[in-house]
Amino acid sequence: MRSAMQDSQKSVPSTGVDPFELWYAPNPRLRSKAAGEQAVAIAEGVTGVRSPDFNPDEQELFVALHTCAYRAARKPSGRRILMTERTAWARRWEIIRGYIVEQNIGLVYSMIGRLGARQLDEDDRLSEGMYALTRAVDRFNPWRGYKFSTYACNVIARALMRRGKQESNHRRMFPVQHDLSYERPVSSDDEGADLYVERLRRIMRHNLGDLTDLETEILAHRFPADQESRLTFQEIGNTIGLSKERVRQIQNIALTKLREVLDADPVLL
Numbered sequence: 001m002r003s004a005m006q007d008s009q010k011s012v013p014s015t016g017v018d019p020f021e022l023w024y025a026p027n028p029r030l031r032s033k034a035a036g037e038q039a040v041a042i043a044e045g046v047t048g049v050r051s052p053d054f055n056p057d058e059q060e061l062f063v064a065l066h067t068c069a070y071r072a073a074r075k076p077s078g079r080r081i082l083m084t085e086r087t088a089w090a091r092r093w094e095i096i097r098g099y100i101v102e103q104n105i106g107l108v109y110s111m112i113g114r115l116g117a118r119q120l121d122e123d124d125r126l127s128e129g130m131y132a133l134t135r136a137v138d139r140f141n142p143w144r145g146y147k148f149s150t151y152a153c154n155v156i157a158r159a160l161m162r163r164g165k166q167e168s169n170h171r172r173m174f175p176v177q178h179d180l181s182y183e184r185p186v187s188s189d190d191e192g193a194d195l196y197v198e199r200l201r202r203i204m205r206h207n208l209g210d211l212t213d214l215e216t217e218i219l220a221h222r223f224p225a226d227q228e229s230r231l232t233f234q235e236i237g238n239t240i241g242l243s244k245e246r247v248r249q250i251q252n253i254a255l256t257k258l259r260e261v262l263d264a265d266p267v268l269l
Contacts, residue, residue: 024065024066024067024069024070024073025066025141025142025143027066027143029063029067030066030067030070030071031070035063035064035067036067036071038060038063038064038067039063039064039065039067039068039071039092039096040092042056042060042061042064042096043064043068043092043095043096046095046096046098046099047095058142058147058148059142061096061099061100062100062140062142062148063142064092064096065093065096065097065100065137066142068089068090068092068093068096069089069093071086071089072086072087072089072090072093073086097134097137097138100137100148101130101133101134101137104133104137104148104149104152105130105133107133107149107152107153107156108126108129108130108132108133108156109129110153111129111153111156111157111160112125112126112129112160114157115157115160115161122243123237123243123244124163124167124243124245124246125160128159128160128163129156129159129160131159132152132155132156132158132159132160133152133155133156135155135159136148136151136152136155136156137152139155140152195267196262199262199265199267200258200262203258203261203262203265204216204258208261209254209257209258209260209261210257211254211257211258214240214250215250215251215253215254215257216254217240218236218240218247218250218251218254219251219254219255221235221236221239222236222251232244233245233247233248233251
């Protein structure tokens with residue numbers, strides 16, 4: 001799993017509008033020379049250039065964040081701003097943003113502990129909470145006078161509840177349950193076992209079950225020729241970047257597809 005700092009420093013998508021114009025709240029203070037100097041000082045403090053006892057308060061951090069976004073986006077007519085200068089301000093914005101996220105990760109764990117959102121896997125809850133936290137940092141307006149923790153907890157709570165509701169709706173609409181018979185090894189004593197295996201191999205070889213690449217990969221990890229190399233749901237999830245619950249769901253969907261093709265195979269009827 002990537003670190004929170006890496007998540008918080010995602011590259012900015014290229015659109016017709018400079019994205020930094022969307023990430024600062026207009027305020028006359030942003031245009032002052034003092035605000036720019038303070039933003040530079042805070043960015044340097046975060047990276048360790050300044051004194052180790054550097055400890056800005058919440059308001060100072062967010063004012064610096066908005067100042068960097070403003071200066072990275074502005075296009076004044078009075079003088080030409082070099083791209084390197086705008087890039088430097090954008091980099092300072094990323095640094096301060098990442099620092100704020102790191103300082104407030106505890107809010108994510110706190111809200112997960114309060115709300116639970118048991119419909120979600122632990123990794124999914126953390127991922128959703130972290131995404132909500134970074135979104136809260138981007139949208140927080142420091143000029144309105146309330147604390148960031150109040151705003152962020154509200155954003156995180158709503159995100160977890162919304163994601164939990166989506167997962168519940170998905171499970172209700174696609175109730176694919178784990179069937180142990182899917183994993184029952186075929187015994188050489190079973191009647192028609194050889195024919196069954198041969199038809200299954202044919203289905204897999206020609207992809208008659210219309211499996212996706214991801215479904216095929218998961219089945220290959222779950223049912224390898226060498227049982228010693230079989231991976232758990234968690235191990236597969238770590239490999240392909242999904243939660244173990246989502247891996248289980250994809251496996252069962254793929255097995256259901258294969259079961260339907262086998263049931264309709266005229267040779268096995």
